Every structure is written in structure tokens, then in C-alpha cells.
Amino acid sequence: MLNVDQFRQTPPPGGDIPALGLNPRLTPLNGAHVRSQLSLAEHTCLPTQRRAALIMLRRIADYFEVIGYVPPIITRSRSEIGLALGPWLVNANGYQREQHPVPLSPLWKDPEQIFRRARFLCADAALRLAQWECEQEVPESAELLRLARLAALSALQSNRLTSRRWISSRRHFTTKQFVEHIIDTAEQAETAVFNPGKHSGEFIPAP
Numbered sequence: 001m002l003n004v005d006q007f008r009q010t011p012p013p014g015g016d017i018p019a020l021g022l023n024p025r026l027t028p029l030n031g032a033h034v035r036s037q038l039s040l041a042e043h044t045c046l047p048t049q050r051r052a053a054l055i056m057l058r059r060i061a062d063y064f065e066v067i068g069y070v071p072p073i074i075t076r077s078r079s080e081i082g083l084a085l086g087p088w089l090v091n092a093n094g095y096q097r098e099q100h101p102v103p104l105s106p107l108w109k110d111p112e113q114i115f116r117r118a119r120f121l122c123a124d125a126a127l128r129l130a131q132w133e134c135e136q137e138v139p140e141s142a143e144l145l146r147l148a149r150l151a152a153l154s155a156l157q158s159n160r161l162t163s164r165r166w167i168s169s170r171r172h173f174t175t176k177q178f179v180e181h182i183i184d185t186a187e188q189a190e191t192a193v194f195n196p197g198k199h200s201g202e203f204i205p206a207p
Contacts, residue, residue, distance in 0.1 A: 004068035005174050008120055011088050011095050019087070020129070021115035023066045029059065034137040043143040049201045050194040052141075052148030053155065055134065057186040060126040061179055069178040070120035071171045073101060078167070082124030086117040102128060123156050123170075123178075147200035155203045156181065161188040 004017055020026060034055060041048040072080035082102030088095050100107050100114055102125055107113045111132035114125070121129070131149045135142050157166045162184045173181065192203040 003175075004119075008068055008070060008085070008097070016087055017067070017119055019116055020063055020067050020118045020121070021112070025066045027062045027065075029133050029137070031137045034134050038134065038138045038141045038144065041138075041141050041144050043141070043147055045144070046194055046196065046201045049144060049148050049151060050203075052134070052145055053152040053194075053201070053203075054186060054189060056127055056130040056145075056148060056152045057155070057182055057189065059130040059133065060121075060123070061182045061186070063121065063126050063129070064175055064179045064182070067118060067175075068120040069173055069175040070122055071173070072122040072124060074171070080122075080124065080170075082128065083122045084114050084118045084125040085120035086114075087119065100125075124153055127153050150200040151194075151197070151202055154197070154200070155185050155189055158203070160205055161185050161192060161203060 007017055018024075037051050037055065038048060041052075043049070070083055070085050073083050074080060081104070084100040084102070084105075086098030086100060089098050097119070098117065099105070100117075102108055107117070108128070111129055115129050115132065118125070118129070127149045131145045134145050138145070155161055159165055162181065164181055164184075169181070188205070189203045191206055193206055194201045195204055196202075
């Protein structure tokens with residue numbers, strides 16, 4: 001894994017790191033697997049929602065092998081606004097990365113544009129792109145994928161599946177540490193119970 005964290009605020013010598021969707025090192029999505037698991041699925045089907053959430057968690061681990069993690073924007077109420085960082089812009093203040101808050105940036109209306117520009121993503125932004133990628137394979141399962149994204153994000157933010165406290169870690173993760181968190185969460189989710197939750201299914205550690 002390339003150590004990209006140093007390039008979040010400082011331009012790399014010799015040009016920027018490749019964007020997520022244009023990076024030849026990004027493992028292609030296994031479309032056949034997505035179709036076999038999620039095609040024509042009812043969005044209320046919890047076992048399928050669970051499979052979709054696990055697919056998304058594994059997929060964003062692929063993303064962070066080639067791009068970097070950026071913390072979400074933290075509001076005064078300590079809630080989160082998702083964030084994607086794109087290429088460098090030059091303005092009166094010097095170099096600054098293109099910023100695309102979720103869903104405030106108009107580019108989120110077409111996630112492919114974010115996919116082809118992103119160099120750094122937070123958890124929410126990454127899962128939204130994973131949802132978009134899967135929707136290209138199973139557009140009929142869009143609502144299922146939306147609910148699965150919420151379940152996957154909740155799993156990453158919960159203290160139930162791993163020992164990391166999201167509230168205290170989200171600002172300080174390195175990309176390597178965040179990948180470890182994704183993998184740990186996905187591994188624990190594989191054996192967790194998946195119950196109905198407030199907005200979607202949710203992973204609960206097995207008794």
C-alpha cells in the first residue's frame with residue numbers, strides 16, 4: 001500500500017496520485033459475484049441486505065489500497081458530513097484539494113464523476129461509491145443497496161464489532177489504520193447476527 005497520507009495536504013512531487021476510478025492498481029469489482037448475490041433482491045430481505053453490506057465493506061477496503069482516507073467533516077453537534085477530496089486546485093491561497101462534501105457538492109448527483117476524481121475519501125463517501133458501483137451491476141436492487149450502505153456505515157461507526165472507538169478515532173486514522181478497521185469490521189460482521197434496525201439492518205455480535 002502506497003503511503004498517501006503525506007499527500008492529503010501537500011502536493012506530491014512529480015504529479016498527483018491517480019484518481020480512484022482511473023487507477024490501474026484498483027482491483028476491478030467482481031460484477032458476476034454482485035449479480036449472483038444481489039440481482040432481483042427484495043430490499044426488505046435481511047439476509048440479502050447483509051450480503052450487500054459485506055460486499056461493500058470488502059469493496060471499500062480495495063479502494064483504500066490505492067487512495068487515502070480523509071476524516072469526515074465534524075459539525076458542532078459532532079455529527080458527520082461525508083467528504084471526498086479530488087485533484088489539486090491552484091487559487092489565491094496556493095494549492096488546495098478539490099472538496100466534495102456529501103451530498104452538498106453537485107458532483108454527487110453523478111457519482112461516477114466523484115469516482116473518477118477522488119484521491120481521498122471518508123467512510124461515508126467510499127460506501128456511496130461502492131453502492132454506485134454495485135448499482136451498475138444490479139440497478140433493480142438500488143433500494144436494497146442504499147439500506148446495505150447504511151448498515152455497513154453503522155458497522156464501521158459502532159463500537160460493537162471492534163475495540164476501536166469511532167468517535168475518538170475518526171479524525172486520527174491513517175489510511176493503513178482505516179483499512180485495518182474495515183477488515184476487522186468485515187471479519188466480525190461475517191459471524192455477527194443481522195437484525196432489523198431503525199433505518200436498515202444492523203450487525204450485532206453473536207451471543
